[in-house]
Amino acid sequence: MGLVALLRIVLRHEHDVVLARQRARALAAVLGLDRSDQTRLGTAVSEIARNAVLYAGQGSVEFFLEDAEDGQ
Numbered sequence: 001m002g003l004v005a006l007l008r009i010v011l012r013h014e015h016d017v018v019l020a021r022q023r024a025r026a027l028a029a030v031l032g033l034d035r036s037d038q039t040r041l042g043t044a045v046s047e048i049a050r051n052a053v054l055y056a057g058q059g060s061v062e063f064f065l066e067d068a069e070d071g072q
Contacts (some may be wrong), residue, residue: 007062011053020061021046027063 007029009020025042033041045061052059 002067003036004065006065007044011049011059017049
């Protein structure tokens with residue numbers, strides 16, 4: 001098993017939070033998740049990213065793909 005880095009977004013402003021949500025949904029779509037799971041993942045990433053900006057002043061979101069032995 002290994003991790004492949006896909007994307008990193010630095011979070012400093014509200015538009016970075018929006019970008020993180022959009023990218024999470026796009027990656028979920030590419031990976032074959034249905035629309036409701038795409039929305040759930042986008043919402044989760046958005047909430048965590050927003051908290052990072054609001055309470056820490058900054059942060060980052062990193063997306064990785066894990067190569068699992070069972071092919072998932």
